[in-house]
Amino acid sequence: MESVVLNEGPHMVNGNTSQRYTRGLEKLGLLGGSEEAIFAANAGVAPDLSRYVVEFAFGDLWSRPGLDPRVRQMLTIAALTSIGDTQRQLTFHIRGALQIGVEPSEIVEVILHCLAFAGFPRVVNAVATARAVFDEQGVLPLPETAEPDGPR
Numbered sequence: 586m587e588s589v590v591l592n593e594g595p596h597m598v599n600g601n602t603s604q605r606y607t608r609g610l611e612k613l614g615l616l617g618g619s620e621e622a623i624f625a626a627n628a629g630v631a632p633d634l635s636r637y638v639v640e641f642a643f644g645d646l647w648s649r650p651g652l653d654p655r656v657r658q659m660l661t662i663a664a665l666t667s668i669g670d671t672q673r674q675l676t677f678h679i680r681g682a683l684q685i686g687v688e689p690s691e692i693v694e695v696i697l698h699c700l701a702f703a704g705f706p707r708v709v710n711a712v713a714t715a716r717a718v719f720d721e722q723g724v725l726p727l728p729e730t731a732e733p734d735g736p737r
Contacts, residue, residue, distance in 0.1 A: 603640065603644075604644075605640040605641075605644035605645060606636065606639055606640050606644060607644075608643070608644040608648045609638075609639035609640050609641075609642070609643035609644030609645075609647070609648075610639060610643070610644075612643040612644070612647040612648060613639060613643045615654060615681070615684070615685060616658070616677070616678070616680070616681025616682075616684060616685065617677075617680055617681055617684045618677065618681070620639070623635045623638060623639060654685050655682075655685060655686060655687050658678060658681055658682040658685060658687055659682065659687060659691065659692070659695045661678045662675065662678050662679060662682060662692060662695050662696065662711075663695050663696075663698065663699055665678060665711070666695075666696050666699045666703060666707055666708060666711040667699050667702060667703035667707060668707075669703070669706070669707040669710065672710070672714050675711060675714045675715075676714055676717070676718055679692055679714065679715055679718040679719075680718055680722070683718070683722055683724070689715075689719050689724045689727050690727055690728065690730065692715055693712070693715060693727065696708055696711045696712055696715060697712075699711070
């Protein structure tokens with residue numbers, strides 16, 4: 586595998602790492618992400634994509650005031666569930682949610698809430714991804730939850 590050169594390239598401004606990039610790495614780190622991993626994922630094919638993710642998604646959007654990290658992470662899980670075909674990103678963000686204190690039951694509720702808006706296939710796939718992450722993180726089984734009117 587080709588080695589990844591960090592801290593050189595288009596995220597530099599006058600020889601220094603841009604503030605957006607630095608902020609982005611800090612926010613990415615809250616969720617358990619790393620500069621090495623994000624650049625390795627795109628090395629040799631689209632290294633600029635890594636910079637865009639770090640600077641825009643994390644350096645700009647994740648750094649805005651108004652929403653705390655737990656809410657941002659739950660919104661991200663809802664969006665990825667609704668988009669569908671995002672297992673890799675959903676896995677990362679479910680792990681990140683657990684890391685910042687979102688309860689597994691909250692993650693499941695966020696995913697289930699998408700059912701009325703995104704449909705069964707996307708929610709079933711997202712629940713399967715959540716189950717895999719919960720199993721990996723040792724947070725299974727979850728407590729039983731009841732429907733508002735009880736079992737049917």
